[in-house]
Amino acid sequence: MMMIIVDEVIEHIFDFITSHKDRNSVSLVCKSWYKIERYSRQRVFIGNCYSISPERLIARFPGLKSLTLKGKPHFADFNLVPHDWGGFLDPWIKAFAKNRIGLEELRLKRMVVSDESLELLSKSFVNFKSLILVSCEGFTTDGLAAIAANCRNLRELDLQENEVDDHRGHWLSCFPESCTSLVSLNFACLKGEINLAALERLVARSPNLKSLRLNRSVPLDTLQKLLMRAPQLLDLGTGSYVHDPSSEAYNELKASIQKCKSIRSLSGFLEVAPRCMAAIYPICANLTFLNLSYAAGLHGNALTKLIQHCNKLQRLWILDCIGDKGLGVVASTCKELQELRVFPSDPYGAGNAAVTEEGLVLISAGCPKLNSLLYFCQQMTNAALITVAKNCPNFIRFRLCTLDPTKPDPVTNLPLDEGFGAIVQSCKGLKRLSLSGLLTDQVFLYIGMYAEQLEMLSIAFAGESDKGMLYVLNGCKKLRKLEIRDCPFGNAALLEDVGKYETMRSLWMSSCEVTLGACKTLAEKMPRLKVELINDSDQMEFNLDDDQKVEKMYLYRSVVGHREDAPEFVWIL
Amino acid sequence: MEGRMNYENDLVNLKATELRLGLPGSDEPTEKKMRNNKRSSSEISEESRTSGVTDQAAGVNDEHEESAPPAKAQVVGWPPIRSYRKNCLQAKKNDEVESGSGMYVKVSVDGAPYLRKIDLKVYRSYPQLLKGLENMFKLTIGAYSEREGYNGSDYAPTYEDKDGDWMLVGDVPWE
Numbered sequence: 080m081m082m083i084i085v086d087e088v089i090e091h092i093f094d095f096i097t098s099h100k101d102r103n104s105v106s107l108v109c110k111s112w113y114k115i116e117r118y119s120r121q122r123v124f125i126g127n128c129y130s131i132s133p134e135r136l137i138a139r140f141p142g143l144k145s146l147t148l149k150g151k152p153h154f155a156d157f158n159l160v161p162h163d164w165g166g167f168l169d170p171w172i173k174a175f176a177k178n179r180i181g182l183e184e185l186r187l188k189r190m191v192v193s194d195e196s197l198e199l200l201s202k203s204f205v206n207f208k209s210l211i212l213v214s215c216e217g218f219t220t221d222g223l224a225a226i227a228a229n230c231r232n233l234r235e236l237d238l239q240e241n242e243v244d245d246h247r248g249h250w251l252s253c254f255p256e257s258c259t260s261l262v263s264l265n266f267a268c269l270k271g272e273i274n275l276a277a278l279e280r281l282v283a284r285s286p287n288l289k290s291l292r293l294n295r296s297v298p299l300d301t302l303q304k305l306l307m308r309a310p311q312l313l314d315l316g317t318g319s320y321v322h323d324p325s326s327e328a329y330n331e332l333k334a335s336i337q338k339c340k341s342i343r344s345l346s347g348f349l350e351v352a353p354r355c356m357a358a359i360y361p362i363c364a365n366l367t368f369l370n371l372s373y374a375a376g377l378h379g380n381a382l383t384k385l386i387q388h389c390n391k392l393q394r395l396w397i398l399d400c401i402g403d404k405g406l407g408v409v410a411s412t413c414k415e416l417q418e419l420r421v422f423p424s425d426p427y428g429a430g431n432a433a434v435t436e437e438g439l440v441l442i443s444a445g446c447p448k449l450n451s452l453l454y455f456c457q458q459m460t461n462a463a464l465i466t467v468a469k470n471c472p473n474f475i476r477f478r479l480c481t482l483d484p485t486k487p488d489p490v491t492n493l494p495l496d497e498g499f500g501a502i503v504q505s506c507k508g509l510k511r512l513s514l515s516g517l518l519t520d521q522v523f524l525y526i527g528m529y530a531e532q533l534e535m536l537s538i539a540f541a542g543e544s545d546k547g548m549l550y551v552l553n554g555c556k557k558l559r560k561l562e563i564r565d566c567p568f569g570n571a572a573l574l575e576d577v578g579k580y581e582t583m584r585s586l587w588m589s590s591c592e593v594t595l596g597a598c599k600t601l602a603e604k605m606p607r608l609k610v611e612l613i614n615d616s617d618q619m620e621f622n623l624d625d626d627q628k629v630e631k632m633y634l635y636r637s638v639v640g641h642r643e644d645a646p647e648f649v650w651i652l
Numbered sequence: 653m654e655g656r657m658n659y660e661n662d663l664v665n666l667k668a669t670e671l672r673l674g675l676p677g678s679d680e681p682t683e684k685k686m687r688n689n690k691r692s693s694s695e696i697s698e699e700s701r702t703s704g705v706t707d708q709a710a711g712v713n714d715e716h717e718e719s720a721p722p723a724k725a726q727v728v729g730w731p732p733i734r735s736y737r738k739n740c741l742q743a744k745k746n747d748e749v750e751s752g753s754g755m756y757v758k759v760s761v762d763g764a765p766y767l768r769k770i771d772l773k774v775y776r777s778y779p780q781l782l783k784g785l786e787n788m789f790k791l792t793i794g795a796y797s798e799r800e801g802y803n804g805s806d807y808a809p810t811y812e813d814k815d816g817d818w819m820l821v822g823d824v825p826w827e
Contacts, residue, residue, distance in 0.1 A: 157729030214734060240736040268736065349740075372737075375744040424741065426731050455731055480731050513732075539730070564729070 086111070090119050099124045118142055125149065126584050128166060128190065129609065132639045133174035143175075144183045145209075150190035152587050152633055153537070154562055156214060159589055159631070161616035163646050169196045170644075176203035184209040184235075191215070197222030201229035209235035209263075216242040220269065224250035227258075234287075235263040245271030252277040261285040265292035267316050267347060272296045283308045292316025295349040300328040306335040315339070316370075317347035324354045333358040346370035346396075353381035363388030367415075372396040372422045383408045393417045398424040399434045399455060406438030410445025418451035423482060426455075433482065436463030443470035451476040459516055460488045464498025468505035477502055478513035484540040487517035494518050500525035503533075513537040523547035527554020535560040548572035552579050562587040570597035577604050585635040596625030598632055602652035609641060610634045614648040621650050761789050761807070778822050785809060 093116060096102055106116040122145040125131060137143070150166025168190050175182050182204040192215050200207065207230050220243065226236065227250055251273045254261075261281070266273070273296055282288060282305050290313060291305065297318030306312070322329045342362050351374050366389050371377060377385070378400040386395075386405070392413040399421050401409075409416070419442060421434055436459045443449065443466065450473045459481055479499075487494055495516040503509060503526050510532055514522065518541035526533065527550035534557055542548065548568040551561070552575065560583065569592030580586055580601075595612070602610040613631040614621065641651045760767040768788055770781075782793050793807050802808040802820075809821035 154729065156734045157732045158735060159729045214736070240734055242736060373740055375741065422733065422737065423731055426733060426738065426741065427726055455733075482731055484727065484730050537732075539732075 086115055090115050093119050097122075121145055122184075123147070127635050127637075128171075129642045130584070130635060130637045130639075133171045135639060137174060137178050137180060141178075141180070143180050145186075146171075146182070146184070147186040147188075148190060149188045150215075152562070152585060153189075153560070154564065154587055154589070155189055159564065160633075161613065161646075161648060163616060164613065164649060165642065165644055165646070166190045167644060168192045172196045172199050172203070180204075181206060183207055184211075186211040186213075187215055188213045189215065191217040192222070193217050194219055194222035194225070198225040198229075201225045206232055208232055209237075211235065211237040211239070212241050213239045214241065219244040220246045220250040220271065223266075224253040227251065227253035228255065231258070232260055233258065234260050236261075237263055237265040237290075238268050239265065241268050243269055245269050247271040249274055249277070251281065254281050256284070259284045260287065262287045263290040263314075264288070265290065265316065267292040267294050267318075267349070269294045269296075275301045279304055279308065285309070286311075288312065290314035290344075292346060293318035295319050298322075299332060299355070303328060303332040303335050306332070306339055310335075310338040311341055312339055313341050314344040314368075315342050315347070316345075317349075319350040320348045320355060321350050321352040322355055324352070324357075329355060329358065333361075337361045340365065342366070344368040344370075346373075348374035348377060351376040353377055356381055356385050359385065360388050364391060366392055368392070368394040370396040372398055372420065374398070375400075375424060387412050389413060391415055394419075396420040396422070398422050400424045401434070401438075403434055403438035403441065406434060407441045407445075410441040413446060415448060416442070416446040417448050419446075419449065420453040421455055422453075423455040426482070433457040436460045439463060440466050443467040447471065448473070450474055453478045453480075455480045455482065457482055458486055458489050459495060459498065460490050461493065461495060461498035461501075462488075462490070464495065465501040468498075468501035472505045472507070474502065474506040474509055476511040477506065477509060478511065478537070479515055480513065481515045484515050485517050486515075494521070496521040496525065500529075503529040508532055511535040514541055515539060519543050520547040520550070523550040527551050530555055532557055534558060536562070538563045538566055540565045542566045542568060545569055545572035549575055552576055558582075559584045561585075563589070563591060565590040567592055569593055573597050574601060577601055577608075580605065580608055580634060581636050583636070585633065587631075587633050588629075589631040591628075593629050593632060594625060595622070595627050595629055598629055599625070599652055601634070607636060607638070608634050609637050610652040611645070612650045612652065614650075616646070616648050619647045757811075759785065759788075761791070764789065781821075782809065 089112065093102070093105065096105055099122070102116060102120060106113045117139050119142065120140045121142055123136065123140055123143055124147045125136070126149050128148050128150050148168070148171065151160055151164060154160060155164070166189060168187060173196075176199055182200075183206050185200070185207075186209075190212075192212060197218055200210075202225075210226060210230075210233075218241075223236075223243075226233065251266075254277075258281075262285075264281075264285075271294075273294070275297065278297070279301065282291065288309050289311070291309065292314070293302065293305075293316055295318050299317075299320055299322040302317055302320070306315075322332075336358050339362060343365055345359070345362075345366055345368070348371060353376065356377070363385065369386075369389055369392055371382070375398060378398075382397075382401055383405050386392075386408055389395075390412055393415050395409065395413065395416060395418070397420070401421070406421075409419075421438075423433070425433075434454070434456050436456065439452075439454055439456070439459075440463050447470065449471045452474065453476075456479070459479060488498070495514075496519055499512075499514055499518070499522050503512070509530055512526070512530065512533060512535070514537070520543045523542060523546070526536070530536075533555045536551060536555070536558065538561075545568055547566070548563070549572050551558070552572070564587075568588065573588070573593050574597055598610050598612060602608065611633045612621065612629055613633060615630075645651055758767050758769055770784060770788065786793055791807050793802055793809060810818050811821055813819050
């Protein structure tokens, strides 16, 4: 007897399959499953906005409700990609609006977002609920005003580290009185003043508000009033945290904070008076995430005293002015720590406020659950890395940055090959790795040999020959993103296995030894790869000599033709 | 190549600002928009093409040139932190430089025998500053309005900005 499972049942089963990877796999099983999957798919992730077109997306997934879209390559964060390179949101919104897609959530990273697209977005999708913009640019507070005014069901407006032209308008006042649905509001990255009274009223009429991150213009006494209205907050980002600790306002704040028993995540302190930190102590024991990476005014005892209260912390983002000793305090207090990010407080400075390998070793010894690291340091040694590898075999993300990019081990004067080698050998689940310090081809041999789960690798000022790059391309089977700058890798490495690049999302190479001729060869052999040569934005002319080294090359797989929005300083081969 | 506009760095150089109280209607305030060009390091990348060593790089990240120690040349995009974060740090560094010693500026009033100095850090807003000035010099400045400046008073607070222009106090945001 044959059992037939009808489509509706299969569709229902697919409802439980939520990860993008799994849904992609499911769609490949057979034509029938492909069809069922595509009509029921609501969430789509597009890691490179130029790998597909809006029209193709809509054609395949007409039921799209939630989209994540990433634009510029990662190195754009560090000014390596000229302004106007691309990554425009506009065509996507226009296409969605035209085809009446029921868009509800949009998450963007490194995209260029104009006020016009925000306005179109706000008017085109009745059920639009959530807008998250990370590291985007191109819009002003006028665009935010449109979102506030027109999105009747808005739940989430989350702006993270965007460059926003602040017209100091009344965007916040544009939320109508009828808007009571806000769950998450983050405007910490805005530089201008906001209407404090409007903010208070907005918070007062948002009973579901769980996450609130303020900008620098919101003073401490307003914070107190907001906390009075929203003691149910889970996530708080303070604005300016400055006051006289003997004042009435400060005492009121102390009382209000104590009522906020649900806060698990704390950030902000964009301006801070260290003597006011004591008000925070009562909620520290509940915190699982603490982000002090913009609190430049907090250091020394005030900082360590605060951390000593935070014994349940799982994620900590701080500035390197905490010092190695301060990291020791973290190590002895935060036994549950999984993620640590230490940012430079003085990136170009003489190195007074910095951490070294000592701090990292202390952390690794005290925090065995550590699995994610971003560490900007003055120096690093092989011995330290080997110790860290032994203490913490669970790293998924390991990003190390020595402030001097080619600094050797200061004790032995050797390259850091052995240290990073130990990390990749010990951490079998490592997915993301960033290297720095003096490095030869040897480290890449280790990476190719041991980093079996590696998906993203960032290399700068490292290696000696093409062999280095080849070790990686041949060894790392799961590699998706490779970004390389200022390394002596050239044509032989680039062209050895051109098919590899179709298994990856993208490859970035800048200031390497790759020539125009090799790029042309690559583009000819692989029509589904887009090979972009990028000049500086004021240089429209490309040197046509095949032997000329290419300054910046960005290649990515794509199922559509060349993008048509490329500026003149970009040449797509 | 675009010129470097180092607005935030110039805030550190306080000698550029001198507060003078003069009679209203002196100079027509001309507003100049200073845009900190956060994107201009692409112009440097040609020079910074290195064979891997920091010190060879002729290019300098223009936002931080004046505050970096002279011995160390800088590489574009290193250390790898987001522009947004870099800009925040720079702004804060400027704040911190001032917070230690106070932010004193000279104030002169037409007809007064000698100049005074005030610490701008003590004030959090323009109204507070004007009140302080009124107390110090025993005069009335009156209310600021965007359209009319300081209407209805004998005195208008002006300052000389780093371009040498006389500006009316209160047009630009307090920060």
